[in-house]
Amino acid sequence: MSTIDEKSTNWIEKVYAMVRQIPRGKVTNYGTIADHIGVKATSRMVGWAMNASHAATPKVPAHRVVNRNGVLTGKHHFATPTLMQDLLEAEGIQIIDDKIVDFKKHFWQPS
DNA sequence: TCACTGACCGTGG
DNA sequence: ACCACGGCCAGTG
Numbered sequence: 001m002s003t004i005d006e007k008s009t010n011w012i013e014k015v016y017a018m019v020r021q022i023p024r025g026k027v028t029n030y031g032t033i034a035d036h037i038g039v040k041a042t043s044r045m046v047g048w049a050m051n052a053s054h055a056a057t058p059k060v061p062a063h064r065v066v067n068r069n070g071v072l073t074g075k076h077h078f079a080t081p082t083l084m085q086d087l088l089e090a091e092g093i094q095i096i097d098d099k100i101v102d103f104k105k106h107f108w109q110p111s
Numbered sequence: 112t113c114a115c116t117g118a119c120c121g122t123g124g
Numbered sequence: 125a126c127c128a129c130g131g132c133c134a135g136t137g
Contacts, residue, residue: 012134029120030119039132042119042133043118043132044117045131045133048133049118062118
């Protein structure tokens with residue numbers, strides 16, 4: 001705490017940076033992020049990192065990150081269980097049963 | 112100090 | 125096609 005950190009949890013910051021790079025109206029999944037980071041990090045770690053993303057600056061659009069099934073797995077972790085779906089719908093993404101429609105079409109992947 | 116869990120994904124039988 | 129297991133980091137009890 002105090003002062004901004006250093007090198008520890010460096011891979012976590014990479015996750016934040018990648019999620020912030022996601023354009024509006026697009027979504028990605030944990031595996032792709034972890035894989036692109038190319039470090040010792042798996043999807044589980046990415047999800048855990050996002051758990052602390054609420055303290056990251058600037059805020060990380062975690063609502064654009066879903067699981068491989070295109071399901072809003074982390075919606076329950078938001079301020080409200082419907083906030084994630086509401087944000088995605090606001091970006092033009094249709095969601096049915098907590099699942100993104102045409103997930104592949106809205107899927108975004110880092111270069 | 113040790114052990115388990117966590118917003119997951121891929122592979123094997 | 126379905127079920128079970130391993131992997132990786134950090135935080136909490």
